[in-house]
Amino acid sequence: MTEPTEPTESTPPPLPWNYTLFDFDADTTRPVIDLDLAPERPDTPTTSKIGGTPYLPESHPFPEDEAGPMLFIAQFNFDELPELPDFPTTGILQLFVRNDSLMGLDSxxxxxxxxxVDAPHTGSLPSYEDYPGPMEDPEEGMPLTGTLTTMTPTFNCKDAWEIGSESGHVFLRRGEEFMTLHATDEHIVVRRGTDTGVPQIQELExxxxxxxxxxxxxxxxQEKIASLVAEAEADGFAVDESMQERIVDAPFGFGFIFALGGYPSFVQLDRRPPGDPTVCLAHIGSDEETIMFEDYGAANFFIHPDDLRARDFSRVTFSWDSA
Structure with a gap:
């Protein structure tokens, strides 16, 4: 048998492949629009699409930032998509990222x-001197259709407060209060809540x-988790061993290739810190015929739920990762 290698500063220690979570986390679902490529649909300025030319009325010219013309990623016309809770039901949402060698990763x-969407389309796609973007041909758009469904968290969602590994799962109680401890790829996560039917998470660090x-x-x-358990026990909590029976395997899966809402899906890691309140605005995966984030990577756009309900898209964040 080959001896395991010692972890280095740049290489995280290996963790079990079968990630696990408590069953009350596994039961959570989120509504999502599963977006499918629809090459049979005409690519008009207002069509929901990946790449191509977005809707550009005179009031909304093609955007630029410090690096020049931005990269157009996708457009969603809510008038032609199913209604998704908290999302707009009319109008168009467009997603752009910085045109640089990292495809906007750190911008x-x-x-x-x-x-x-009643003004005439007057703009056009810019000519890029250097185009490192994910589309092989930025001028060719791929129309989309959408189906409303639900999504449960999977291994590849990597939401740190839901997905843990077998390297640590502890459940402690103090009266109606509870605390959970578990390890993810990058964090040891502490959650607190109270028992009122299905446990509700009230605090996370x-x-x-x-x-x-x-x-x-x-x-x-394991030593760190043991020290946290000792701190909790000194504060009146006690380990509830019966909760070990409620640990289940996290479903394996990459979710949807293209989606609005639901859970994000990652190839490597979630760059957000655990407890980040943002949710998935849009997920854009890789498809050989349309868009490719390096080596079959995936991009996620995030938004705070309050901003989404207020139709305020000024604080949307973005990340992508690749195999």
Missing amino acids: PPLARYIEH ARTRFPDGEWLNPTQV
Whole structure:
């Protein structure tokens, strides 16, 4: 048998493949619009699409930032899509990212909502001197259709407060209060809540696994969890061993290739810190015929639920990762 390698500063320690979660987390679902490529649909300026030319009325010219013309990723026309809770029911949402070698990874994106789609389309796609974008041909748009469905968290969602590994799962009680501890790829997560039917998560904090840039090895992770358990017990909590029977396997899956709402899906890791309140605005995966984020990567756009309900897309964030 090959001896396991010691983790280095740049290599995290291996964790079990079968990620697990408590059954009350596994039961959570979110509504989502599953978006499918529809090459049979005409590519008009207002069509929901990946790539191509977005709707550009005189009031909304093609956007530029410090790097020049941005990269157009996708457009969603809510008048032709199923109604999704908290999302607009009319108008168009457009997603742009910075045109640089990282395809906007470390720069703010632009999520632009055009509420009224009655002005004539007058703009055009810019000519790029250098186009590192994910589309092989930025001028060719691929229309989309959408189906409303639901989505449950899977291994590839990597929401830190839902997905953990077998390297640590502890449930403690103090009266009606409870606390859970578990380890993810990058964090040790502490959650608090109260028992009122289905447990409700009221507080979440993360204990990073790599202080000073160094990864904690599996033994150190267990030691850290043990110290947190000791702190909780000193505060009146007690480990509830019966909750071990409520740990289930996290479903394996990559969700949808293209989607609005639902859960994000990642190839490598979620760059948001645990407890980040943002939700998935849109997920754009890779498709050989249309769009490719490096090596079959995936992009996610995030928004705070309050901003989404207020139709405020000014604080949308963006990340993508690749195999």
